[in-house]
Amino acid sequence: MTTTNETRKRLLLKDTRNLALWTGGWVMTMAIANFGPTFLWDHHTGLTITAILVNLGVGAGMILANIRHLKVLDEMQRKVAMDAMGISLGVAVVAGLAYSNLDITNIISYDAEISHLVILIGLTYLASTIMGNLRYK
Amino acid sequence: MKNRIKVLRAERDMTQADLADATFVSRQTINAIEKGKFDPSLPLAFKIARLFDRSIEEVFQDGA
Numbered sequence: 001m002t003t004t005n006e007t008r009k010r011l012l013l014k015d016t017r018n019l020a021l022w023t024g025g026w027v028m029t030m031a032i033a034n035f036g037p038t039f040l041w042d043h044h045t046g047l048t049i050t051a052i053l054v055n056l057g058v059g060a061g062m063i064l065a066n067i068r069h070l071k072v073l074d075e076m077q078r079k080v081a082m083d084a085m086g087i088s089l090g091v092a093v094v095a096g097l098a099y100s101n102l103d104i105t106n107i108i109s110y111d112a113e114i115s116h117l118v119i120l121i122g123l124t125y126l127a128s129t130i131m132g133n134l135r136y137k
Numbered sequence: 138m139k140n141r142i143k144v145l146r147a148e149r150d151m152t153q154a155d156l157a158d159a160t161f162v163s164r165q166t167i168n169a170i171e172k173g174k175f176d177p178s179l180p181l182a183f184k185i186a187r188l189f190d191r192s193i194e195e196v197f198q199d200g201a
Contacts, residue, residue, distance in 0.1 A: 137165075
């Protein structure tokens with residue numbers, strides 16, 4: 001029995017590392033697709049499309065790695081992760097649309113950037129995960 | 138939900154880690170269940186009860 005749970009723990013470690021690698025790869029390919037046209041290949045359309053397609057492919061890999069990671073978690077760990085995802089989704093929709101309204105109505109002087117929303121989602125997920133883990137401590 | 142896991146564990150000189158290993162969950166999950174902070178799923182509750190050779194009602198009581 002111990003061996004089986006040891007296997008689960010090893011799988012969890014492997015899948016967590018795998019998810020970190022895919023996420024790192026996705027961030028890197030995102031940066032290349034974003035900054036490459038200006039700093040690396042002087043707005044060559046073919047290279048830009050290729051970089052975006054590679055980023056999409058790596059993003060799909062990251063999503064699959066996340067699904068695999070969720071499957072290895074035990075039921076309480078999965079509940080913490082799912083709760084954090086639900087809260088992040090809610091915050092993203094509510095805050096994202098409010099932010100968009102601020103931009104559309106010109107209450108804010110700058111354009112509403114999607115990157116701000118991604119940062120907010122990331123921070124919300126992080127805070128929710130920490131709070132979820134503390135709740136069950 | 139209240140439970141007698143801590144007592145049953147002590148009777149068998151079992152640690153939280155031992156129980157976690159036997160039920161394929163993390164020690165943190167066993168700790169949360171034991172403290173009544175997390176209600177286990179029915180399959181996990183049955184697994185725990187079976188491990189202690191008790192019925193599910195003998196291990197878990199409705200504390201609501």
